[in-house]
Amino acid sequence: MPIISHGETPMPPPTDRVSERAIASGRHGLTDLRVREVVVHPGHPGRLHTHPTDQVIMVTAGAVQVIVGDEVQTVRSGNTLAAPAGEPHKIINNLWVAARMLVIDSTNDLHTQHLED
Numbered sequence: 001m002p003i004i005s006h007g008e009t010p011m012p013p014p015t016d017r018v019s020e021r022a023i024a025s026g027r028h029g030l031t032d033l034r035v036r037e038v039v040v041h042p043g044h045p046g047r048l049h050t051h052p053t054d055q056v057i058m059v060t061a062g063a064v065q066v067i068v069g070d071e072v073q074t075v076r077s078g079n080t081l082a083a084p085a086g087e088p089h090k091i092i093n094n095l096w097v098a099a100r101m102l103v104i105d106s107t108n109d110l111h112t113q114h115l116e117d
Contacts, residue, residue, distance in 0.1 A: 062099030
């Protein structure tokens with residue numbers, strides 16, 4: 001059972017206003033679970049998408065706006081979003097500070113289907 005030092009993997013520079021790094025994944029021997037640290041920088045417009053597996057998003061700093069259907073909700077630090085398999089959702093950051101999240105996927109091979117450009 002590996003002990004994972006979070007400092008082993010630096011956070012890469014953002015792409016499309018999002019930075020992410022794997023905290024625990026297949027390279028640590030996991031077959032059915034992946035944990036990522038994701039930073040959503042201000043101005044990130046997001047894209048509506050789905051996943052074929054469940055996903056949990058824990059906001060650990062800042063806040064993001066989540067669009068599910070026609071509903072927009074703000075998810076702040078200390079709250080968790082549960083995204084069931086197949087549920088279309090979009091995460092945006094219209095605030096002036098970055099939001100930090102832990103994203104837990106129930107697979108190491110996450111497939112994302114984008115529903116908009």
